Amino acid sequence: MALLRRDSLVTGQLLRLVLLHTAWEVGSGQVRYSLPEESKHGTFVGRLAQDLGLEVSELVPRMFRMVSKGRGDYFEVNLQSGVLFVNSPVDREEVCGQSPLCAIDLEVIVDKPLRIFHVEVEIQDINDNAPVFSVNEQNLSIAESLTLPGSRFPLEGASDADIGTNSLLTYKLSPSENFIVEEKTKEKSKSLVLVLKKPLDREDIPAHHLLLTAIDGGKPELTGTVQLVITVLDANDNAPVFNQSVYQIKLLENAANGTLVIKLNATDMDEGINKNISYSFTSHIPQNIRKVFRIEQNTGEIRVKGNIDFEDINLFEIQVEAKDKGNPPLVGHCKVMVDILDVNDNAPELAVTSLSLPVPEDAPPGTVVALISVSDRDSGDNGKVTCSIPPDLPFQLVSTFKNYHSLVLAEAVDRERVSEYKILVTARDEGAPSLSASSSILVPIADVNDNAPAFPQPVYTVFVKENNRPGAHLLSVSASDPDLRENAFVSYSVVERSVGEQQPVSSYISVHSESGHIYGLQPFDYEELQVLQFQVSARDAGFPSLCGNVTVQLFVLDENDNAPAVSAPGSGRGSPGPELVPLSAGAGHVVGKVRAVDADSGYNAWLRYEVQEARAAGPFRVGVYSGEISTTRALEESDGPSQRLVILVKDHGEPALSATATVSLSLVESPQAVKWDSRQRVGSEGPLVDMNVSLMIAICSVSGLFVLVIVVYVGLRCHPGPEVMCGPGKATVVCSSEVGSWSYSQRQSRNLCVGEGTAKNDLMVFSPNFPNFAENGEKETPKLCGTVG
Known part of the structure; x- marks a missing residue:
């Protein structure tokens, strides 16, 4: 019957909470739901995607995931609908114990961009635990006659794992003429006592068997029972009495073994053996108290014998009895309340729950790098934790929710300057002395193609002799790129330009794409091209690719590859016939001139004239650099009617190249012919000059x-x-x-x-x-x- 009532209560509360689930709130990025414990698998909790402001269609692309820290996988999200539902039933008492507020914190993480949401599911208590007594039977011994009405005998109460009204217990005793049950609350403690209404008569009833029932405040209510066996004793009429019924003690956690907690003192008005008292814990005291404390039987001293941890139990309620050695023995009772004071004995705990690595070097400030959670088992100031990272780093910690911090990028980073950061995250509590914990996060910086290839110099200059061999290596250029991998792989090419009469640069030179070696594709001719200026481009393989240019100035050096070219000889008349020389010509008379040109330049084009056969020159000579043919003395008839001179024209190159010109000279006696020729030359000199x-x-x-x-x-x-x-x-x-x-x-x-x-x-x-x-x-x-x- 109790089970049916319990199931109907659970179903009613479940339906009511599903219809009226707690509205979500956005404060500090938190969404809160309420759910009764023991809800079955598939129970609807809330429309999580909608409440977080996310589109259902983007849950899968953005890698929607949910993390429940240390609480098990009680909940799951349907990625098709964005609905949060129960994955496995939650036992509130197992998860939160006697804590008045029970909530499961969930982290919801989505990528692109990385965002973190915090969801809190409050687990509401249902009345699923009946009151439980530690034993099935409690035994009491009460002396007859000497025990007056109104005498009180402490009983061990029941415990209920639920909280709130579901754990509020009331007690009912089976009908009895001699006894009633009373419950009193004093400060933090509740006392359950059996009160004697009417004196006992051992000869009438030697033992009383009563049923004590504990009823909780849930709906439907649940109950638990214990059997009370009361043995009526005879004789000893004074029980030991403590000077206080309740003792309040404060004790630091981690107190050493043997530490004195309190020394109890009880007195007995009897004499002799009935006055001798021994102290002990009551028989129904919990086992965890017996592991932590011990009591000296003769002195009443309570001392520490085990480890006391505030984070496990912060209040001990010790029931002590003082029993005399009468026959039958009488017992006095008291309660020792030990409040445990917190000591800062737990260092903070750090956990990196999510990382987004590596960080691209072009990531904007505010990019979330990691999610860090901190916790401290201590309470008060001992449990308050601050989180920090070293200064002078391009990162900062941002508090997001409760004890969660986000490690975010505070300023731009450059992989070429620092390729990775080792960040020491330190969590420190506010205890005295404070305790701390640290964790190291290695943050690598991912390369981005943000550096163009660069040449070590703006201009390369190279000198190449003309008539070079086709395919000859001229020079090498090299560019560097501080990026990584394909972003630093440099390929070279020539920037196409037109040279001369619309000739492309690529017809003259080529650049090896990997090595940067520059080769000549054809022989250079100084007479056609003296300077070739072009640009070489270095381009990396990044996306998008970047490039840098350098100017190359190629100077062609002249070689002596052109022999002098001799024009038609003559004295200026333009006649192809022999030169006429009057016999009356004196020394130094210019009779003609040899003209020659050389396509080379410099010394290679500097010409020298000489008679090839000096002996055959007779009275004539040729100017070494002018090419003018003149007489060396006055002419005579013995010189003959004509002369034939072979003029050798040489340049100053190495080796020198040469050409020859043959000049015919005719010696004439007729003054008229000479005069005519002279008139022709002299008479016209003025007009010719003009x-x-x-x-x-x-x-x-x-x-x-x-x-x-x-x-x-x-x-x-x-x-x-x-x-x-x-x-x-x-x-x-x-x-x-x-x-x-x-x-x-x-x-x-x-x-x-x-x-x-x-x-x-x-x-x-x-x-x-x-x-x-x-x-x-x-x-x-x-x-x-x-x-x-």
Whole structure:
């Protein structure tokens, strides 16, 4: 019958609580539900996803999970509906004991981003425990006649594992003319006594058998019973009496074995053997008290004999009896209440319940790295715990709920500066002296592609001789990237540009993608290209990839690979015939000139003229650097009617290259022919000079205008980019000879536009390294050799 009543009560409370479950609250991120204990599997607790503000569809993608710290898996969440339901029945008495408030704390964790919610499920007590007596039978001995009505005899009460009204007990004694039961509450203690209403008569009834029933306050109420066996004694009429019925004692936990708790004293008015008293614990005292305390039989001293732990039991209620040695013996009773005082003997406990590692180096401040829970079994200030980490770290602790802390990122981190952090988390209580505990968390920093490859220098300069072998290694460039793995894997490529007449840079050079070696794809020709400027790009393999550029300036060095080219000889008339020389010509008379050009530059284009067969030159000589053919003495008839000179033209390269020119000279006697020729040459000299001056002015004007147009054009072409290779243009190398005349070397000149597009001509400066003397013996002065654009 009691079981049926109990089941109906559980069902009623369950239905009522399911319909009226506690509304959730958001304070400090906490949701609270209420649930009666012993609810069956599948019982609805609450719509957890909805109450937390989460969409049901995002529970699985965000890795929704629930953790119950040290309480077992009593609850489960349906990921399809977001409903929290009972996984296994909860026995409140098993989980929380006699604590007035019983709640199970749940942690709900979701990722992307990481968030932590705290859910508290309050377990409500139901009346599922009946009152229980420690023994089935209690024995009392009461002397007849001498025991007066109103005498009181302590009884051991029942205990109820429930709390609240379900544990409030009332007692009922089976009908008796001699006895009633009374219950009194004093301070923290409840006393149950058997009161004598009417004197006993042993001859009438030697023993009384009564049934004591304990009834709790639940609905339906549950009961427990114990059998009272009262033996009526004869004779000894004075029982020992304590000077107090209840003793209040305070004792520190962890008191050493043998520590004196209290010394009791009882007196007996009888004489002789009936006055001798022995002390003992009552027979129904709990076993846990007997493990912790002992009492001296003769002195009444109560001493510690076991470990006292405030966190296990903070109040001991010791029933003591003093028995005389009369026949029959009489007994006096008292109660010793021992309050245990807390000592700071438990260090805080640290637990890292969730980690989100590694931390990307581009993670924003406020990113949650770890969830840390702290606890301390002590109470009061001894149980108050503060949590800290060392300063000067880019992390901070944020208190989230009760004893939970979040380790969050306080400022930006850089893996290239610090690749990992070892964080020592310290928990310290407020006891005196305080106790602490620590735990180390290793936080690695994940690499992000935030560093572009960098070259050690902004510009590489290399000098390469022309006519290089195709595929020859020219130089190597190298860039470094402080990132990791693919973010630091660098590949090289050339930045495509046009060179000259729309020739791509890649047709001249190639860059090995892994090593950065630069190779020449074709031989360079100094006469076509003097400077090649290009950019090499270094790109990492990150996502997105980053790159850095470096400028390479390749200067082509001239080699003597062009022999002098001789133009048609003559004295300026433009006639292909022999040069006419009057026999009357004196020493130093210029009869003609050999003109030659060399496509090379510098010393390789510096030409020297000499007669190939000096013996056959007769009265003629050739200017070493001018190429002018002149007489060395006055001509004679014996010199013959004609002369044939082979002029050798050599450059100053190593090895020197040369060419020859044959000049025919005819000696004439007719003054008229010579005069005519002279008139032709001398008479026209004035007009020719005038014509040449006018021609030079016109040419300079046109050339100046042309150069201005070219400069403007090149400036516009060079302005958009940092560097542009400009096309080839004609330039004339003008070198002064040692005799004061000029020789001309036609070659191709290529201009280089740098920066804002300023064009620079290739300037060649050299002077002979040996002296030469004119015929008059004076030393000739070397002159500047340059480029005329």
